[in-house]
Amino acid sequence: MGNDMHPFVREAAEQTRKGFISRRDFFKYAACFGISAMSAGTLLGLSAPEIALAAEPDWKGLAKESPFEIKNRLIDMAEEACSKQQCSMINAGRGNPNFLNTTVRKGLSLLTLFAAETAESESPAPDTGLRIAKDGLAERFNAFIQAQRGAPGAVFLEQAMDYAARESGLDADELIFELTDGIQGDFYPDPPRIFPATEAIVNHYLDRVVFSGKPPKGKFNLFATEGATAAMIYIFNSLKENMVLTPGDKVAIVTPIFSPYLELPVLRDYGLEPVYIRGSEAMQWQVPDSEVAKLKDPKVKALYMVNPTNPTSVSLDADTVRRMAGTIKAHNPDMVIISDTVYASFVDEFNTFGALLPENILGVYSFSKYFGVTGWRLGVVMVHENCVIDRLIAALPKKKQAQLDLRYRLTSTKPGSIKFLDRLEMDSRQVALAHTGGLSGPQQAAMCLFSLFELLDETFAYKKSIMGILGKRWTALFKAVGLPEPKGNNLTRYYALIDLEQLATKLYGSGFAKSLSKRHALEFLFRLAGKYHTVCLPGAGFAGPAWSLRVALANISEEDCTAIGKNILAVMADYKKELG
Known part of the structure; x- marks a missing residue:
């Protein structure tokens, strides 16, 4: 690059470093000489995130991509920013939760152990099991649970099977066989649509979660x-x-x-x-x-x-x-x-x-x-x-x-x-x-046990715990960003949609908000990632307001929520200096 760089471009770069030419104008000028944005940016001593911002990307073209594809670009920028600033990236772009239910997982592990040991007990060869028989299986399961009384998940698994036997309408041997053979995964799902006990239990679960205990007529x-x-x-x-x-x-x-x-x-x-x-x-x-x-x-x-x-x-x-x-x-x-x-x-x-x-x-x-x-x-x-x-x-x-x-x-x-x-x-x-x-059978057995866990939780203790975690993150974000915290019984608080135009008006007035809206909202997200190592998704990609961003609260900490709010305000302050 060094030997081929046109002397006029070198002179323009020097004028840009001194502040006489804007970076954006310099990139346009360099492009006239066939010089790539990366080469021109390197001449100025800029990092890749700074180049991406200064080189004026095709925002309209980029906006046609899925938000989840844009997210990958933002992550790359945030990671590079972190490598220079020696900080940690805040990724609020994915909705995968960082909380999970452990009790059912322990029960599943114990059920898997029962299935393997039962199959092994019928086999004459080491490391080998035979497909289990249905008759007498409930009795064998009860004996296993008694022997495992102090093991993690044993109490839950016993309670779950008792509840399922009452509510599924199936014979005890039939029930234990379905779930045991299911977790074993040694046979095609039969019937393919869903196992009978799983269907009955999941339907009870859906009556509670989807229909609030008042399902309509019919099945x-x-x-x-x-x-x-x-x-x-x-x-x-x-x-x-x-x-x-x-x-x-x-x-x-x-x-x-x-x-x-x-x-x-x-x-x-x-x-x-x-x-x-x-x-x-x-x-x-x-x-x-x-x-x-x-x-x-x-x-x-x-x-x-x-x-x-x-x-x-x-x-x-x-x-x-x-x-x-x-x-x-x-x-x-x-x-x-x-x-x-x-x-x-x-x-x-x-x-x-x-x-x-x-x-x-x-x-x-x-x-x-x-x-x-x-x-x-x-x-x-x-x-x-x-x-x-x-x-x-x-x-x-x-x-x-x-x-x-x-x-x-x-x-x-x-x-x-x-x-x-x-x-x-x-x-x-x-x-x-x-x-x-x-x-698959193991998936259906898991689905059945997760449903049983919720049905056994009469006081909604798990739900209250999860909603409490999300509630604290929600409050922290809105407090940090300075917008009124939405409230109501119909809020999940799993995501937050921040209206940036509303925030801009609140911070610096309608004139500033109008000036800001003439820029592309994606630029805001790229600045947030490239300078403040924070990844959020464009609200417009979800058919939300053009100037909005989505924060996924489920996979970040309460402290992260506070930091995101502060970083959003910092980007706004940068724009204020730039736009006046």
Whole structure:
């Protein structure tokens, strides 16, 4: 670089170092001579983060990327800043919690030990077990638990099995066999959709978490999946395969929302037209009537959402759910509602469309956040026994019915009678491999035990503990940043969405906020990462306000929350010096 650098560029660099030329103008000048931003920045003695800021990135182009891709760039900048400042990066970009349930993990370890020892006791060869027999297994389990009375997890495991035997309606031997053989993982999931005891127990759990102990009439059947992510993909694929959603159909999306859910329907795989149902910041992210009215359009075939929301941490209140459900029932009664309720466990007040429109809803739930099991991939889809989708499929023209019969004839001599719930499981393995489908046995056993833990916790001690941790982080962040702390029974406090334009107005007035808004909001995040080693995600990437950022509180400490608030203020102060 040194020998090839044009003398005019060297002179411009010297003028830039003396402050006579701005860095941004210097980079533009150097580019005219075909000199890269990295080479020009090195000539000025700048670090990579400083170069990234000064070289004026294509913010509009960058904003088209997923927030989670942008996050990787921010992490690189923050790490480099830390290497120079000898500090620790604060990564508030991921929603993976840093808290987890330990009691169930101990119980799972003990159940695994019982399964292995029981299999081994039937084998004549060392290091080898044989598949266990069902008869007398409950008695063998009770003897094992008595012998392990002082072991970690023993009390919980014994209580869990007693509760499950009462509530599942299964014979004790059948119950212990299902969970033991499940944790052993020595056989294909059978039935593939979900184990009977797991379905019964998880349904009890969902009655408590999703329906607040007051489930609607009728039965919800479950399909166990690899977390909520897989559930959503399976749902969209199956709706497409069954011609319930076809290219060009409109799908309503409640925003702000988890960014991949904005990207999913417009993929070429589906070709759907999104209709955004925008929550109002002035209404604490509830949905105004003007947005609810969009659901009257019969061309809107589906509605989907994350409730409680990501990134705003708000559960839709009873009035919002009532108004939206009433509009759907009156004007669009065949609408399919897809609701991701992964954060329902974190609020004291949760209102679900499943209570008012149970036949319309495909409820998705994941255990990942509440129990700290994102790596386990534990999720379910809830489908009512009188699901509206079965009626929609039955009403398809005969030609389309024949096409579907051809698809599902591999699994039944009467393919037309297959319910959507079972098609969902079959489609997850492209039908041809449906017999090997389903969530793995160990995952289902884990899901069952996590559900039993919550059901045994009559005073909600674990929930209160988790919500207490998040509450302290929430308070620390808003106190440090100087904005009013949002309050309410419908807040998860799992994420915080900080309105930077509102903050700018509060700090330095509306004139400054107006000047700031002429810049790109991503620049703020890159400054926060490059100078203050703090990673947050752009709120705009979640269909939130253009000048906002998302702070994930679940994986950082209370001290980090305070530091993030101070660092946001420091970036604001830098802009004030620059913009006046």
